[in-house]
Amino acid sequence: MDTVTRRKFLLTSGVVGAGALAAGAGAYSLRDLLDTAGDRDPQSRTLVLVTLYGGNDGLNTVIPYGDPAYRTARPELAYPDGEVPRLDDDFGLNPALAGLHQRWSGGGLAIVRGVGYPKPDRSHFRSMDIWHTAQPDRPGNTGWLGRWLDGAGGDPRLAVSFEPALPPLLAGARSAGAAVPVADRKAARGLSAETLTAFAAPEAGESAARGRAAACFADLRSVDEMIRHVRDSTDTEAVDPDGEQATATATGGARTPLDAQLDLVAQCVEAEVSTRVFSVSLGGFDTHADEKQLQAVLLGQVDRALTGFADRMSRTEAGRKVVVAVYSEFGRRVRANASDGTDHGTASDMLLLGSGVRGGWHGAPPSLTDLDDGDLKYTTDFRDVYATLLERVLDTDPGPVLADWRGRLDGLF
Amino acid sequence: MTDREAVAHLLRRATFGPTADEVDAAERAGPAATLDSLLNPNRADRGATATPLPALPPDPYAALTKESTREQRQHANAERREQLQRLTLWWLDRMVAAEDGLTEKLLFFWHGHWATSAQKVKSARLMLGQLETLRRHGRGPLGPLVAAMVRDPALILWLDGQKNTRKAPNENLARELMELFTLGIGSYTEADVKAGARALTGWVVDRRTGIARFETRRHDPGEKTILGHSGRFDGESYAGLLAAQPAAATFVAGRLWFRYAGTDVPAPAGLAGTDTVATLRTLFSSPVFAQTRGTLVKQPVEWVVGALRQLGIRPSKLPEQRRKQLLAGLNALDQVPLRPPSVGGWPAGPAWLTTSSLQARLRTAGMLAAAATPAVLARLTAAPTAGRPDALARLLVVDGWGARTRAALTPLAGEPRTLLAAGLVSPEYTVS
Numbered sequence: 123m124d125t126v127t128r129r130k131f132l133l134t135s136g137v138v139g140a141g142a143l144a145a146g147a148g149a150y151s152l153r154d155l156l157d158t159a160g161d162r163d164p165q166s167r168t169l170v171l172v173t174l175y176g177g178n179d180g181l182n183t184v185i186p187y188g189d190p191a192y193r194t195a196r197p198e199l200a201y202p203d204g205e206v207p208r209l210d211d212d213f214g215l216n217p218a219l220a221g222l223h224q225r226w227s228g229g230g231l232a233i234v235r236g237v238g239y240p241k242p243d244r245s246h247f248r249s250m251d252i253w254h255t256a257q258p259d260r261p262g263n264t265g266w267l268g269r270w271l272d273g274a275g276g277d278p279r280l281a282v283s284f285e286p287a288l289p290p291l292l293a294g295a296r297s298a299g300a301a302v303p304v305a306d307r308k309a310a311r312g313l314s315a316e317t318l319t320a321f322a323a324p325e326a327g328e329s330a331a332r333g334r335a336a337a338c339f340a341d342l343r344s345v346d347e348m349i350r351h352v353r354d355s356t357d358t359e360a361v362d363p364d365g366e367q368a369t370a371t372a373t374g375g376a377r378t379p380l381d382a383q384l385d386l387v388a389q390c391v392e393a394e395v396s397t398r399v400f401s402v403s404l405g406g407f408d409t410h411a412d413e414k415q416l417q418a419v420l421l422g423q424v425d426r427a428l429t430g431f432a433d434r435m436s437r438t439e440a441g442r443k444v445v446v447a448v449y450s451e452f453g454r455r456v457r458a459n460a461s462d463g464t465d466h467g468t469a470s471d472m473l474l475l476g477s478g479v480r481g482g483w484h485g486a487p488p489s490l491t492d493l494d495d496g497d498l499k500y501t502t503d504f505r506d507v508y509a510t511l512l513e514r515v516l517d518t519d520p521g522p523v524l525a526d527w528r529g530r531l532d533g534l535f
Numbered sequence: 536m537t538d539r540e541a542v543a544h545l546l547r548r549a550t551f552g553p554t555a556d557e558v559d560a561a562e563r564a565g566p567a568a569t570l571d572s573l574l575n576p577n578r579a580d581r582g583a584t585a586t587p588l589p590a591l592p593p594d595p596y597a598a599l600t601k602e603s604t605r606e607q608r609q610h611a612n613a614e615r616r617e618q619l620q621r622l623t624l625w626w627l628d629r630m631v632a633a634e635d636g637l638t639e640k641l642l643f644f645w646h647g648h649w650a651t652s653a654q655k656v657k658s659a660r661l662m663l664g665q666l667e668t669l670r671r672h673g674r675g676p677l678g679p680l681v682a683a684m685v686r687d688p689a690l691i692l693w694l695d696g697q698k699n700t701r702k703a704p705n706e707n708l709a710r711e712l713m714e715l716f717t718l719g720i721g722s723y724t725e726a727d728v729k730a731g732a733r734a735l736t737g738w739v740v741d742r743r744t745g746i747a748r749f750e751t752r753r754h755d756p757g758e759k760t761i762l763g764h765s766g767r768f769d770g771e772s773y774a775g776l777l778a779a780q781p782a783a784a785t786f787v788a789g790r791l792w793f794r795y796a797g798t799d800v801p802a803p804a805g806l807a808g809t810d811t812v813a814t815l816r817t818l819f820s821s822p823v824f825a826q827t828r829g830t831l832v833k834q835p836v837e838w839v840v841g842a843l844r845q846l847g848i849r850p851s852k853l854p855e856q857r858r859k860q861l862l863a864g865l866n867a868l869d870q871v872p873l874r875p876p877s878v879g880g881w882p883a884g885p886a887w888l889t890t891s892s893l894q895a896r897l898r899t900a901g902m903l904a905a906a907a908t909p910a911v912l913a914r915l916t917a918a919p920t921a922g923r924p925d926a927l928a929r930l931l932v933v934d935g936w937g938a939r940t941r942a943a944l945t946p947l948a949g950e951p952r953t954l955l956a957a958g959l960v961s962p963e964y965t966v967s
Contacts, residue, residue, distance in 0.1 A: 244725060245714055247879050288889050301889035312901030312956055320943030321961065328937060328962070329799070329830040334885045335962035336939065338893040371694055371707060372652055374877040405876075410695045410707040460703030461695060466710070495725065 162396045165443075167477055169515045170387055170400045170431075171267070172448040173253075173289070174424070175374040176407030177246060179417055180453035180470030180498075181490075183219070184233055188212035191490035196458035199414060209233075213487070218421040221429030222473070229481035230432070231473065232534060234507060236488040238469030238500025242452065246408065246466070250374070250451040254291040256508055256524055266508055267399050268294030269523045270516060274398070278341055282390070283401040284383040292401055299399070300341055302386075318343065370408040370416060380404045381427035388434050391441055398516060407450060411461035424448070432475055445476040445515045447507070455496055469500035472507055478514070478535045485531070506531045536825060540934050541566050544828045545819055547932060547967045548795050549573050550636025551643075552841020555929050570819055573637045574812050582632035586851075588667075589625045591618055594658045597743040618659035619873065624858060626666070626872050628851040630840045638674065641811070643836065643872070644794055645669040648787075649684055649716055650875035651693045660745050661689040662873050676810040677787060678778040681717060685770045688740045688747040694878070697739045701755035704732035711878050717777040719786035723762060730759040734768035788814050796824055797831040798884060828934075832887050832966050835868035839899065842959055845931055847908035857906055864899035868892055893960070900959035904952045915951045923948040927958045936963055 182199065185206050186192045193200045206214030207223045215223045225231045239258040243249045252258045256266035264272075268291065271281045276297030283289055283301050292299030322339035325332070383402040390397055404424065409416050428446065435441030453470030469488055475481075485502035492499065506529035509520035514535045520527060536544070542561035546553035550573070553561070561569040595611040595618075603611075633639040646669060653662050665687050672680035684690055685708075691697055694708035709731035713723045723731075737754030740747050749770075759768045764776060777783055784807035791814055792802035803821045808814040818824060833841070839861070843850065850861060865871045869892070875881055911930065918926035924944040928935055936944065940961045947954040958964055 244728075245710070245720055246877075247714075248720055285891075288886060301891045312897055312904075313953065313960070317943050317947065317957055321940065321957075323939045323942075325937040325939040325962075329966065331797075331799075331830050331832050331885060331888070331966040332962040334888045335832070335965045338888050338890055342890045342893050371655060372875070372877050374879070408707075410705050411698045458703075459698075459705050460700050461698030461705050463695070463698070463705070465706045 162394060164394075164439075166398065166517065167443040167445060167515045168391060168398055168400070168440075169511060170384070170402065170444060170446045170476075171291070172380070172424075172428070172446060173250075173291075173401065173403040174407050174420075174448065174450040175246075175250065175403060175405035176370060176372075176409070176450070177249075177452045177454055177466055178407040178420075178450035178470065179409060179413060179464055180450075180467075181456065182413070182417060183216050183421065184209070184235070184471045185214045185216060186212060186487065186490060187214050189490050191456075195456045195490065196464070198462055199458040199464070216418065216421050218418040219425045221425045222475075225429065225432065225475060226481065230479075231475050231481050232479050232484055233482075234472040234474065234484045234502055234531065234534070236469045236485055236498065236501030237449070237472045237504050237507060238452070238498075238502075239504055240500075242468035242494075242497065242500070244452065244466040244468075246374070246451060251290065253449065253451055253504065254289065256505055263290075263293070264295050265289070265291035265293050266523055267291050267401070268298060270294075270399070270512060270518055271299060272296050273518065273522055274516075277396070279396055281399040281401070282397045284378065284386055285401070285403055289401050289403070292399075299401070370406050370410065372405060372408075374403075374405055379427075380423055381430060384427050384431040388431055388441070391435065391444055392438055394440050409454070409463050410459065410465060411463040413458075413463040428473075428475070435476065443477050445479060445511070446474065447511060448473040449504070453498060456490055456493060456498065457496060468494065468497040470498075472504075474534065480533060480535060484534055502531065503529055505529060507534075510534050536828070538562055538566060540828075541825065542569050543932055543934065544825065545569060545573070546636075547841075548824075548831070549640065549815070549819060551630050551640050551837060552844050553636070553932050554845055555932060558932055570816070573819075574816055576635045576637075580633055580635045582634045583629065586625065586629040586632045588663065589621055591622065591660045591663060594660060594742060594745060596657075615657055615659070619653050619657075619662070620862065622659045622663055623862065623872050624850055627840065627843075627861070628849060630836075631843045631849055637815070638670070640837075641673050641815075642666065642670050644791065645673045646872065647794070647875060647880040648790060649690060650878050650880040651689050652875050653873045656689045656692050658689070658742070658745065661692070661740075664745065665689040674810065674812045676778075677717075677783060678775060681712075681774040681778045681783075682771055684716070685712065685735065685774045686738060686747050686749075688745055691738055691740050691747055696735060699732055699736050699738070700753045701733070701736045704729070704736055704755070706732045708732070709735055713777065715879055717783045717786065718780060719782065719789075722780070722782040722786070727761050730761045730768070731773055733757070733759050734761065734773035735770050738770060787811075788818075791815065792818060793883065795819075795831075796827045799830040800827050829963075829966060832884050833964075834881060834883070835865060835870035835887065835892075836872060838896070838959075838965065839865060839868075839903075842900075842903050842931075845911075846903055846906070846955070847911045848903065848906050853906060857902065860902050861899075864895060864902060867895035868899065869895075888965070896960050896965070897956075900956040903959060904956035907952065907955055912951050912955075915954065920948045923951070923954060927954055931958050931964055933958070933961075933963045936961070 185201055187203055187206045188211055205217055208214045209226055222231055251261045254265045255261040267281055272294040274280055278300040281292045281299030283292055283299055288298060288301045318339050322336060324336060387400045406420055435444045449472045450470060452466060452468055454464035454467040458464055488498040488501055505524055505527045509524055509527050510531045512518045512520040512523055539562045543558050546561060595614040599611055630639050651665060656662055668683050668687050672683055694711055695705045696708045699705040706728050710728045714720050733755040737749050738747055739750055756767055758765060761768055788807035789802055795818060800823050803823050806814060806817055808817055870881055915923060915926050924936055924941055940963055944957055947957055
């Protein structure tokens with residue numbers, strides 16, 4: 123893909139591959155798939171992927187408080203020794219992550235360190251694209267879980283996002299995951315079921331986009347079917363989008379609160395729907411300025427949402443088969459800038475919890491002094507983690523999804 | 536393609552959605568004269584005159600001090616929100632009312648290109664100021680536009696420019712300026728980002744007056760090397776350097792093609808002109824532009840504003856309740872003017888075609904159909920029942936319905952408002 127076409131793809135952040143569009147125009151019928159739904163293998167696990175948009179500052183998430191270089195590089199931004207809840211003699215967690223800290227003590231939190239990829243890109247959009255496509259050299263126009271979906275039969279209900287626009291990671295070459303709205307599920311439609319069904323029919327010779335527009339009517343019907351048994355989530359607390367606190371430049375991420383998205387995931391899991399992959403997200407991590415307070419607010423939301431979700435999941439058989447993985451498109455520069463913030467960086471930590479995940483440290487921590495142009499050198503390729511998740515959570519051979527990537531993260535499960 | 540189809544295609548793309556009467560007039564004038572008058576309207580815009588810029592009081596935060604109470608702060612917050620909502624509704628009203636549809640749509644293009652959100656800027660006055668800057672320079676060459684934008688208070692606040700000082704530069708603005716606004720990824724290096732950030736140091740925004748000013752002591756006057764050129768660059772000379780790059784003209788022309796023609800057909804060579812109006816002339820005159828008919832997914836704002844125009848609805852004339860529903864509809868569709876989700880702007884194409892957005896479109900279509908004026912409804916019901924799907928196509932400026940959509944619409948011919956709502960969510964209307 124040339125740069126301009128590439129650029130178009132990444133700017134659209136949510137575009138579905140051309141192949142998936144053509145498929146939406148009629149290559150598969152959701153009505154056919156409906157008949158086969160519901161026969162989920164009770165042993166199968168579920169992956170919940172949490173994307174933090176904007177570049178979460180990894181060094182102030184998992185804090186190397188024992189390393190003098192940490193405080194030297196960011197004197198104003200570093201957390202003082204006494205404030206850091208300890209993980210061991212060298213590392214601690216951000217104080218806002220109290221719930222996850224408790225989970226760590228019980229062996230229920232895995233931290234993969236220094237996750238990144240060769241020749242790191244410091245553009246939000248390009249780097250997020252690389253994470254979505256799992257193609258660092260030449261990001262294409264399919265997402266890694268979209269390619270998994272292609273191989274898993276293409277039923278959109280297998281891969282669901284609670285964001286209004288479909289994240290690129292769920293766009294396959296021949297199929298695409300479903301974007302399910304959080305708030306509107308029971309809203310009046312205005313048009314009769316007959317009209318909606320009539321619009322779902324494919325039309326010979328029409329453009330891929332028009333075919334996709336018609337396929338939406340079919341998708342809507344099948345998603346309705348899926349969540350019919352899922353009881354309504356309580357109204358999400360109204361959030362003031364323009365509150366007084368400082369915010370970061372937006373770089374994407376869902377506007378629905380993370381806990382509301384995870385609440386819906388929990389209800390779907392408990393109802394044992396056929397979905398194997400859920401994508402949820404939170405934005406706002408682009409903390410170029412006044413980072414400390416801002417990041418603490420966001421991490422507090424992450425902490426409450428994740429621990430609440432994990433607690434709830436531990437109470438049911440289906441819930442105990444869920445694995446949660448949290449990542450961001452990059453970490454931030456080791457050295458602070460003059461605005462009490464940090465600029466775009468490279469490698470960072472991934473957090474994992476849930477079914478069969480072995481708590482504790484995985485991978486090696488990057489050095490704070492042996493840097494690549496001011497940034498951390500990655501120690502674990504993110505494709506190792508993806509491959510391990512595909513193998514151990516989605517029971518899939520990672521080869522076709524990840525271009526025969528051989529690396530694995532041993533000991534994670 | 537007939538002449539009528541050609542001018543309808545042109546008007547659908549170049550403006551926010553033409554009415555049947557506008558297509559009639561354009562058909563009489565012919566494609567060439569229609570393009571000329573779109574690009575160079577030579578009469579005063581009565582619609583713009585009828586929707587003057589809102590008079591916005593100063594940022595309510597300016598009156599606050601360290602001693603202000605919690606109640607005073609909450610009150611200021613509420614006032615800020617109210618001002619922003621007023622500005623958003625004014626802009627929608629202007630989009631509907633304007634006769635110079637090309638300029639109004641171009642302004643929305645630039646807003647999505649220099650994507651700045653009120654979520655962080657918070658001041659309605661500064662957002663309006665940025666729109667006026669984009670309006671002033673949006674039709675012309677790139678140089679003056681980039682030079683004006685690097686000193687635009689809203690953009691500076693949005694990308695932390697006021698925190699970018701010579702002691703430790705903040706890269707946010709410099710990076711997005713090159714990646715998203717001028718050159719595109721791949722046309723600069725990380726070293727250029729760092730040097731560019733130094734060139735942009737020194738600008739601060741006074742929240743009280745809403746004015747951006749240059750503070751010499753915060754500026755890094757040293758020598759910088761950017762894109763292979765060395766010199767004591769400041770914001771203005773850096774902007775000039777960027778705008779003069781051939782990559783910038785190509786990149787911006789490509790972005791115009793992306794929004795006006797889509798991705799199904801690659802942009803023709805030699806699209807970039809000396810100014811934006813020249814680029815648009817080449818774009819709309821290109822033989823391949825005709826091939827893009829029926830492939831471009833309307834952005835939600837395009838979909839809503841086009842429907843408002845065709846259904847005879849002026850947002851400012853709607854009752855309060857309906858105005859709120861209109862904004863709530865755009866919110867559910869995930870495209871609220873002045874609030875792009877990301878500095879990279881809004882998504883495009885099939886990203887808007889999800890189960891989630893379909894539900895929002897269904898609800899908003901119902902609201903729009905309910906608000907359609909009696910005159911519009913009368914045009915529909917004037918046709919015999921069997922002819923109403925065709926009357927609907929004329930009303931909504933759709934070239935024609937396919938068999939699928941005709942089958943969906945025909946049973947609704949006896950219920951004009953339901954027919955209208957169904958037309959608005961049809962694939963033929965959603966994808967233009």
